[in-house]
Amino acid sequence: MSVQSPCKGCREEYRATEEQIDRLLDHPMFQADSEISVPDSVYLGRLEQCMSCPRLSAGTTCLVCGCFVRVAAKYRNRACPLAGESRWAKFET
């Protein structure tokens, strides 16, 4: 029998998984030709910066903004939030 704990922190939905991120990125808004997303070449360049950043946690999460970097790096109108040394800028065509 499964018993739901009243404890907030023990719930499975608070665990970050690559599958969750994959599901988010499956949305059409994140396709490379959408109005929201940057082109793949820009995306990969941003991710490369994120992956070498000391503020990346567990390979998934930016500790500065709390976002999954694989999601945050998709947005044209976002810039790396690292104070004083932003690693990538907004994408403007």
Next chain:
Amino acid sequence: MSNSVTINADQVLGTINRNIYGHFSEHLGRCIYEGIWVGEDSPVPNTNGIRNDVVAALKHIKIPVLRWPGGCFADEYHWKDGVGPREDRKRMINTHWGGVLENNHFGTHEFLMLCEMLECEPYISGNVGSGTVQEMSEWVEYMTFDGVSPMAEWREKNDREKPWDVKYFGVGNENWGCGGNMRPEYYADLYRRYQTYVRNYGDNKIHKIACGPNSDDYRWMDVVMREAHWLMDSISLHYYTVPGKSWSNKGPATGFTEDEWYTTLKKALWMDELITRHSAIMDRYDPSKRIGLIVDEWGTWFDVEPGTNPGFLYQQNTIRDALVAGITLNIFHAHSDRVQMANLAQVINVLQSVILTEGEKMVLTPTYHVFDMFKVHQDASLLHSSVTSAAYTRDEHSISQLSVSASKDAQGRIHISLCNLDNAAEAEVDIDLRGLDGAELVISGTELTASEKDAHNTFEQPDQVAPAAFHAFRMEDGKLKAKLSPMSVTVLEVIAQ
């Protein structure tokens, strides 16, 4: 039905404890790290590693008390890991929240330094779930002992000669859940044991707080009060406003439906019933109301912002949150004979925050503005008032359109806080101010409202929801007539000359 309010300016019911305006900071997501602590080498302007902008903003709202280090985190927090040279402190994974690396750079010294900067009382949450009696006892000794002792000497070695004043100490957190999954009978015995060694040293008198129930667990309250009431100064209560039907589908913080607006406010109003019923149980064992009820976790809990780590509990904050804050604070006022403290969860970047940060940027939320507008009630005298409110109905449900509270401060100024819960209809209110002996009244007001029900502040548009002067009132036939905007929180100031 019209809205009418009668305020008896000469009938004082009690004092609104300023600690009702308290906050909560946990090692969770970006509350402590990034939100408060950025480290001394950060390009974010800081003093000894603590953000200057955040300290200034919290001082502005007169934050009276801050709870730390959790929450669930407190149940696995071992304080000795967080003192001494920072480079030598233990590194661990925060298993409760997000699985991030915790380097313990923010520990006891840093928290108490923060409280000194904020000029607020610290409220330490001790570890019963996975800590020992000795560990808890030594923490109190470390912080408060003024004399020769192993812990006092260790504190001095760590560059703090004088002890701190630490009044509020929680003996356990959510021991019905993340704090050990205990039965109330077992926790009550543990409380009796642990609190024995939470000593008073010198002039420092600890206010001991027992772990109380989750939401409507009335049995927990009854058992813990029955078995340990004479050994506690307060007991806690946790209640979150979750509009969704389940914890796995709580509803979004923005872009919510009309139903979700209504349900959120209806559930926020339930706080009144919870306090009433828990207080009735407490009355059985403590009819003189010596023991305080401390609502040390409350606020809205929505689904996290899309694309953010679910363990970070990051959510936006709209005019709906402002209404929840206003309603709840008015409820706390009404129960000020029993509610001695409350701590909104959480102060920065987590759940119903008053502040959001991202790198060097900071934005104040609608909830912040309610705390700013309502700070005039801190330590003021609660005035007797009666309210006849129009109904705010949806489908077969009905709640009051208005939430009202009134107080008089030390200078004799009367403050009336009014919330209009309806997001579509104005509220015309007749306010009868009695007990002022025909004095001439000077009235002013401040209003927080919005044109959209999910209006919120962002780093790009930080003032979408901000307080503005309120002028929609007049005196007529000896009564104050006000017209409240839909979905608004208003505070009127009345000076009798």
